[in-house]
Amino acid sequence: MINLFEVNETNKMIDQENLDVRTITLGINLLDCADSDLEKLNEKIYHKITTTAKDLVKVGKEIETQYGIPIVNKRISITPISLVAHFDNEEAYISIAKTLDKAAKEVGVNFIGGFSALVSKGMTKSDRMLINSIPKALSTTERVCSSVNVGSTKTGINMDAVKLIGSIVKETATLTKDDDSIGCAKFVVFCNAPDDNPFMAGAFHGVTEYDAVINVGVSGPGVVKKALETVRHADFGVLCETIKKTAFKITRVGMLVAREASHRLDIPFGIIDLSLAPTPAIGDSIADILEEIGVEYAGAPGTTAALALLNDQVKKGGAMASSYVGGLSGAFIPVSEDQGMINATLAGALNIEKLEAMSCVCSVGLDMVAIPGNTKETTIAGIIADEMAIGMINQKTTAVRIIPVIGKDVGDQAEFGGLLGYAPIMPVNQFSCDRFINRGGRIPAPIHSYKN
Amino acid sequence: MKKSIITVVGKDKVGIIAKVCTYLAESHINILDISQTLVQDFFNMMMIVDIKDMEKPFETTVEELNELGKEIGVNIRIQHEEIFNQMHRI
Numbered sequence: 001m002i003n004l005f006e007v008n009e010t011n012k013m014i015d016q017e018n019l020d021v022r023t024i025t026l027g028i029n030l031l032d033c034a035d036s037d038l039e040k041l042n043e044k045i046y047h048k049i050t051t052t053a054k055d056l057v058k059v060g061k062e063i064e065t066q067y068g069i070p071i072v073n074k075r076i077s078i079t080p081i082s083l084v085a086h087f088d089n090e091e092a093y094i095s096i097a098k099t100l101d102k103a104a105k106e107v108g109v110n111f112i113g114g115f116s117a118l119v120s121k122g123m124t125k126s127d128r129m130l131i132n133s134i135p136k137a138l139s140t141t142e143r144v145c146s147s148v149n150v151g152s153t154k155t156g157i158n159m160d161a162v163k164l165i166g167s168i169v170k171e172t173a174t175l176t177k178d179d180d181s182i183g184c185a186k187f188v189v190f191c192n193a194p195d196d197n198p199f200m201a202g203a204f205h206g207v208t209e210y211d212a213v214i215n216v217g218v219s220g221p222g223v224v225k226k227a228l229e230t231v232r233h234a235d236f237g238v239l240c241e242t243i244k245k246t247a248f249k250i251t252r253v254g255m256l257v258a259r260e261a262s263h264r265l266d267i268p269f270g271i272i273d274l275s276l277a278p279t280p281a282i283g284d285s286i287a288d289i290l291e292e293i294g295v296e297y298a299g300a301p302g303t304t305a306a307l308a309l310l311n312d313q314v315k316k317g318g319a320m321a322s323s324y325v326g327g328l329s330g331a332f333i334p335v336s337e338d339q340g341m342i343n344a345t346l347a348g349a350l351n352i353e354k355l356e357a358m359s360c361v362c363s364v365g366l367d368m369v370a371i372p373g374n375t376k377e378t379t380i381a382g383i384i385a386d387e388m389a390i391g392m393i394n395q396k397t398t399a400v401r402i403i404p405v406i407g408k409d410v411g412d413q414a415e416f417g418g419l420l421g422y423a424p425i426m427p428v429n430q431f432s433c434d435r436f437i438n439r440g441g442r443i444p445a446p447i448h449s450y451k452n
Numbered sequence: 453m454k455k456s457i458i459t460v461v462g463k464d465k466v467g468i469i470a471k472v473c474t475y476l477a478e479s480h481i482n483i484l485d486i487s488q489t490l491v492q493d494f495f496n497m498m499m500i501v502d503i504k505d506m507e508k509p510f511e512t513t514v515e516e517l518n519e520l521g522k523e524i525g526v527n528i529r530i531q532h533e534e535i536f537n538q539m540h541r542i
Contacts, residue, residue: 002533004487004498006540007459011529065511068531252538320542 014069018222018284019250021257022277023073024060025198027205027213027270028052030079030114038092041085042099049076049103049112052212052267057108059264063257071257072279072419076104077203077215078114082130090133097137097144104143111186113203115146118193121155121442131161134168138183139175145186145201149193151388153395156445157191162388163437165189166381170404173373177406180414184403185336185368189384191391191398196271197327202399213270214262215327218254218318219277220246222284224310228292239293240313247274247317255322273327274318275363276310278338280421286310286331287340298333298341299350307331308361328397330363336416336423337368345424352383352426360390365398370414370423373406380404382433393446454504455484455533458517462526464495472499472528475520479513480505495526500533 013019033044053076060074078100085096097115104112115137117127134146148165151157169184176183188202195206198215205213227246231238254272262269278285287298293306311330319325333355335341344350352369359365365387371380384400391398405414408425415422460472469488476483481501488497506513514530521528 002457002536007457007498007536010536010539011459065514066532067535068529069535249539253535256534256538
């Protein structure tokens with residue numbers, strides 16, 4: 001029998017500690033839309049998205065009211081466009097991006113992810129055209145998100161792509177310089193990208209997936225932080241047990257939403273992404289959890305260990321609550337979207353090198369990091385290559401979402417607004433990696449990829 | 453049977469239960485169980501109700517209970533019971 005205490009506990013988590021389901025993402029396969037006629041292709045894509053997703057937002061809202069749990073985002077991920085479209089001019093890809101934008105507006109989702117290419121080993125003509133069109137596509141659309149997978153443990157790192165992305169990031173920043181280069185906030189570079197990630201900007205509907213699928217991303221850093229406040233002086237055993245129990249409860253809520261959404265939309269359920277994802281709201285921060293565990297600021301000595309244990313306990317607790325866990329599953333450590341991370345950066349506790357180290361033990365990598373606008377393209381490519389190498393060698397997913405804010409320098413701030421928050425510009429190591437990036441070719445797969 | 457949970461939290465005063473129960477009766481919502489405590493003047497009630505005969509959409513009930521809460525000066529919410537079952541039971 002349900003008791004008053006449990007009901008109050010749940011509602012307190014929702015009301016005061018920002019417990020929410022971060023996102024329901026509807027993955028849609030677009031492979032059957034392929035057509036050599038651009039106009040027909042655009043039509044088919046628009047039709048498929050708007051029919052498959054027509055009830056997504058409505059059902060999301062219904063679930064929200066009936067259970068009293070906020071579902072922050074309803075989103076769509078699609079088959080990487082470079083697999084669906086094959087054209088020899090960039091304009092064609094830009095027109096597809098505009099179609100996606102229009103479809104997203106029609107069904108009322110705030111982002112659509114999958115303007116993507118998978119080039120971990122090599123680039124096809126269509127991949128290259130798509131990547132070249134990214135700056136224009138992202139600066140002329142509102143809701144389209146883009147990602148490129150440039151490496152994997154099995155294939156190594158495509159350094160030609162990394163070099164190209166360095167200049168693409170810079171160009172995207174330049175084209176959106178009036179809005180603090182916000183275009184870059186909608187673009188992610190991956191190593192070992194999962195096929196079922198519900199989180200933007202890196203979401204796409206992988207080729208290993210169903211025709212359509214419901215993936216859910218859970219969150220709740222505020223709830224974990226609050227739970228940890230009650231065991232402030234306890235040892236690591238108690239600390240871990242507390243995180244595990246909380247993660248279990250959070251994940252069960254996500255599971256309920258996923259099951260309901262899947263049932264009501266009559267679309268199979270894919271995975272729960274067990275993540276702690278922050279927002280700029282006070283009390284919804286990963287950095288605050290790290291500080292509650294015992295470091296003065298995120299970035300202080302001990303931070304990587306604290307993050308490692310947090311991440312692991314979240315997975316252990318969540319794995320009991322759902323049998324189908326996927327996506328990125330881990331703590332997100334974006335800078336601009338997390339008030340605690342912003343504070344740590346302003347205090348001088350956090351820099352790019354420490355963030356890189358932290359990304360070895362959690363999901364994603366350098367996320368929403370603002371750097372000076374005059375940073376060289378090769379330097380950006382170098383930063384990306386470092387993060388990709390961490391993913392490749394450690395058989396994990398890593399990503400980079402970095403924003404060279406044109407016209408701003410260390411000491412300034414970039415304002416992105418809404419859930420994206422704001423970010424102090426971080427200093428970048430000034431030494432050159434030109435010769436390294438300009439070599440071209442591919443870094444071979446590591447020895448432990450030859451498992452068979 | 454279709455169970456939902458109603459929670460009422462706020463400063464105690466005369467007539468809270470009466471008003472909530474009248475609304476439920478008029479909406480054909482059957483009360484299955486009530487538990488209530490007072491913590492330092494703070495009224496804290498949980499009801500388990502059956503909404504099987506309720507004619508209006510769930511969303512409307514959520515809104516109307518919200519309004520009623522504002523009238524009496526307390527916080528009223530109704531939620532499907534599943535969220536609590538899922539969260540607290542293995």
